[in-house]
């Protein structure tokens with residue numbers, strides 16, 4: 406199952422992704438895919454070294470763009486859009502991947518791991534004036550569409566802030582979206598937008614209230630789509646302090662365990 410973790414900047418996407426991944430890796434195979442090209446700290450929250458950018462596997466942004474230009478448009482994705490002469494859907498060859506990958510095929514030099522937990526990063530902005538991050542978006546999509554998952558395999562995708570993915574259409578990339586909402590006017594307002602997108606995109610959109618404290622809980626619940634709130638994560642000083650020091654998040658939260666259970670159940674239904 407491919408899970409996207411979305412939300413406003415600073416709402417806690419990376420914190421929730423890391424806590425969730427560590428919890429789920431106790432029983433499942435988990436790949437955390439870091440697609441936030443402008444933040445550099447997710448690996449430390451997981452207690453791992455920073456992985457090499459997957460973009461380098463394709464010759465860096467430059468090499469990737471050249472491959473992109475050279476590839477004919479109709480072989481853009483592995484999608485099921487094409488049909489054979491009997492009118493049955495067939496998978497199209499990816500422009501970039503010679504064959505389909507499963508967790509065991511991931512190139513080890515681009516994966517940091519411990520136990521059942523793997524971490525990969527699509528690509529980071531490294532140099533002044535290096536150009537836009539669009540190739541990272543293309544690679545993310547192709548990677549996710551090229552990945553075959555077993556029933557115990559989960560991909561948790563830590564996204565960059567905002568709604569850009571929804572603008573591009575996300576239903577092919579993800580099976581489920583978790584929107585992290587913190588107690589701020591902007592975040593609560595944005596949750597309505599995510600709810601609207603959810604109705605259009607064909608994959609379930611669920612809300613995780615984060616940094617919840619007793620005196621703001623009711624107001625947060627009243628502002629989001631209550632039916633789809635699947636977790637309420639308390640504000641915890643330990644999390645804040647660990648992030649200040651760039652330390653691994655080492656906190657077992659009952660609320661995260663319950664969220665993991667919900668996702669595992671959802672995964673078993675979709676597989």
Ligand SMILES: Nc1ncnc2c1ncn2[C@@H]1O[C@H](COP(=O)(O)OP(=O)(O)OP(=O)(O)O)[C@@H](O)[C@H]1O
Nearest residue numbers: 414415416417418419420566616640641644645648
């Ligand atoms: N439940 C929580 N309790 C206390 N602090 C939290 C909690 N969740 C997140 N934080 C803090 O909020 C800040 C932002 O968290 P985080 O980096 O996870 O957000 P983000 O949404 O990934 O941000 P960005 O949009 O920059 O990627 C950090 O200081 C983090 O420690």
Ligand SMILES: [Mg+2]
Nearest residue numbers: 418419441444
């Ligand atoms: Mg983040």
